[in-house]
């Protein structure tokens with residue numbers, strides 16, 4: 286099977302690295318700045334750097350990994366070529382209907398997240414009506430190495446993906462803020478290690494526990510202890526309102542990406 290990539294930026298590169306376990310497949314890599322495709326090719330044994338035309342004409346499956354602003358020009362370019370491929374678009378904010386209006390081919394729309402790179406991703410997906418059961422099965426097989434894959438309805442995708450695809454950015458900013466704060470108070474080294482180990486353990490506990498994250502959070506705050514002093518600062522600084530504004534801003538942008 287030939288699996289093509291149009292665009293191998295941050296997200297598509299992670300997916301390409303996650304699906305390399307698939308037997309008897311060749312990855313055809315195309316990127317506007319060719320060096321990115323060359324660098325990725327060196328990391329994936331069964332891959333080659335390919336032209337746009339080669340990817341579209343020869344692949345059975347094509348991942349579209351370009352930014353939203355580049356998607357329609359890419360679809361117009363595909364229209365000029367012969368293709369038998371199933372197209373998998375990871376482009377945020379552009380629905381299957383919008384893509385099919387421009388180029389009428391079968392699509393699976395996916396919203397992956399960056400943990401795909403370490404095979405712990407959570408990818409939302411939705412199929413167009415003309416995707417066959419065999420194509421869907423092939424897609425699910427391909428994505429196995431990337432983590433979890435969940436089918437969602439179109440009406441929900443722009444909102445759920447705020448929490449699954451965009452929130453890794455929010456979380457990483459919070460992690461960095463914690464590290465910076467530790468350093469500011471005088472921690473000389475290992476701040477990053479301490480914070481990342483803490484996050485790892487906290488999430489493992491949250492996943493295993495039957496208690497809600499809020500209950501688990503409250504359990505750390507002994508009455509009159511030191512933790513509650515810090516938590517109170519976060520609440521006084523409108524933590525919930527701030528996060529709610531972030532989610533709303535990303536969601537609204539998802540709804541008017543083009």
Ligand SMILES: NC(=O)c1ccc[n+]([C@@H]2O[C@H](COP(=O)([O-])OP(=O)(O)OC[C@H]3O[C@@H](n4cnc5c(N)ncnc54)[C@H](OP(=O)(O)O)[C@@H]3O)[C@@H](O)[C@H]2O)c1
Nearest residue numbers: 292294295296316317318350351352353355375376377450
């Ligand atoms: N990052 C995430 O966490 C995330 C999560 C979910 C979905 N997404 C979606 O994934 C897509 C890519 O995001 P990203 O963060 O990976 O962006 P990115 O790093 O900028 O990657 C986009 C890539 O597409 C290439 N490209 C643009 N036009 C092309 C063309 N005509 N032919 C071949 N390659 C072309 C770009 O090449 P150049 O090197 O020349 O710029 C670039 O390498 C976006 O649509 C985004 O909505 C991202």
